[in-house]
Amino acid sequence: MATTDTRIMLMLVGPPGSGKSTICNKIIPNAARPWTRICQDVISKGHRGTRVQCLKQAASAVSKGSSILIDRCNIDVDQRRDFLELAKERGIQAHALVLNFPSSVCIQRATQRTEHEGGLLGPDVGRVVNHVYRSRQLPILGEGFSRITYCRTDAEVEKAVTLYLQLHTEDHLPFGIFGSTVYEGKGTLQFLATAARDDEREVGVRTQQVQRTSAQESQASPGIKPGGSSIANKSQDLAVEKEEKSTLGILFDSDSCEGKTTLAFPSISTSDFQFDHEKAADIIVKAAIQFFQDKDHAGLRLIFVDLSPNSDMLARVRRNLVKEGLNPQQLLTHAGDITKLRSSGGLACNMITNAANWRLKPGGGGVNAAIYKAAGHDLEQATKQYASTLNPGSAVVVPLPLSSPLRKVEGVTHVIHVLGPNMNPQRPNCLAGDYVQGCQILRATYASLFNAFSATVKGQASLPLGFASQERAGDIVAQESNKFKNGGGVRGGASSIRPRLANAFTILMNAAKQKGTGELDTMPKRKRPDEKELNEIHSEITRTAGTSDASNTHGTRKWDAWAQALRAIVLHPEQHASIVLQVTDEAVVISDQYPKAQKHLLVIARRDGLDSIEDVCIEHLPVLQHLHSLGETWATSLLKEDPSLVFRLGYHWVPSMQQLHMHVISQDLDSPVLKNKKHWNSFTTDFFRDSQDILAEVENCGRVKPCSPEVEDRLLKMELRCHRCHTAQPNMPRLKSHLRSCKTPLKDLPQQPHLINKRKSLGAATSSSGCR
DNA sequence: GTTCTAGAAC
């Protein structure tokens, strides 16, 4: 989230010997923004001073417009509290850089060093380090930090230093927990550290190249190299620096990216198909410009991805971006693995593009092999349902099954296969240097790709999503442009595309909608409702739900003040530090204020107007997936604390409070604040909708069947039944008494340690699989 | 969502 003030308090957290001063010396002289080091060891005329002196100097530096580096151990909550309060008072962001090395490494470094400003060195210093180490409390967001970075290795420290070095005055970094950590402590801190480790998947550390370097080195030489840089050589350093800079536009402007649905795509045809790079770069940028001329596409984002930071195509596309004046927030460039954009690159992409072969088969090399490998067998199976072959210039959209690792880990909902022109004489259908036709096909390829993306976002995903043609796109354009010149296009989505391409796209879409034609032979065989069917389904839903009042389902519901509490939290998570566990661009995780079980968290969506599952549309699938992923991560962490727990993730069909929120709740349902029948039934009947079922329902039906007031009333007033043995209980006290002695195992639950989530709930009111 | 409380149920 943006703040108007981008000054930062960066608090180093680590025992003696963790290298805090070295970090300051690297950042301060060379940084892109002014930094002031606050060092307690020298603050009193070169000698050790007090915390109050540090606070005073810190306040003075902030007043002069400087960001501040707090160079003290800051080892526990007490040591950090005053500085965090100062940051809060001054309205500046508080970051922590946690030097999470093993104590042995810190002791070795501290005892071997020959200089230290505070005189803390020599053979006896080990005892000090151990003492400090034992008392450490890892920082959490709840203390008031907006960003925490964990470093376990020198390479990770270097990466963080590089990031802060390049941080210009006007830049700001995303909120959240970054980096990885291993913590050997016990209790809550261990749990939080584990959560932070899992967060790494969620929000990522931002530089693919740096991570790769780090990973390679750790493989080559396990363990820590005291005092030594892990960056292999200068040229790699420069490559890293170059790449870090290239991503700053993305990373430091999260607000402008917030809520944007994103398509990542590689360069098509320039590798194995040997298409001329300059021509290809020109086509990519111009295709993007045309795409964004359509105002409907303002909420979309494209990311051009190439594996190597030294990629010639990346450089050419960036150069053309500048030359053509395209807004860099619309077409971003990124060096990294397209299959690991979220986990390794920190870039959540809804859809990714595969440079496919004409048989749509795995294998080969490059992007095609990588995507099929990352997506697992699921992608191959799903693709077969949509097309068997692909011609140059065409695209085919394949929704990724929920089971695909690419979806579960990276949050990718669709893979769009495209095939570009071939200029390689050793590959089939070589155009033998005919760049007139080659450029035409490559333009058609990108136009098909971008429009398939747009159409999918606009809800066409519920339609068969084949964009594969039987002819080359150029041929179709030539043959069919007159025939379809009055075609309506796709909900205006292609209105600003050049007429020839718009017609080609319209042809493809119409082909996709037509049943029983030759075109459909390559269309999806999987039954999905078309638009008319979808409308009928929604009408039926409204009828059967007995509600003619659209305000119940479309965000015009009035919320009382008490019901707006969750919204206040997502708008200002920093003001609710005591309960906030994690903040991402799309969600806030909190401890439920009135836990109805031993463990009860809420994962709250941050989007405006998304208040209940009945507000969810197909385009919100990535949000639901993100909430589910966060919930699973936290449930997994909680299970590590207590493996006897069983968790469910789900939503109340009709929520009491504004802002879509998912419950992560342990199935003991043992809580003094679970007091009445409504409480009980809201978690044990079909009023509680499992997250997995909601994901499936939205994917299959486009939205969630509303809950009529009659059904809501019936479910919440059902007789009380034990959720284990299903025996009826006369009242809450008797039920609670029964629960203390009931030993019946929970039924229909998957084996531990996996969570949850599918159980047969009481009082079945609906089929979760069908669209009604 | 919780708290309070009148009145039903026991």
Next chain:
DNA sequence: GTTCTAGAAC
């Protein structure tokens, strides 16, 4: 008389 529920108020 005590326990429990359900609706109003916030």
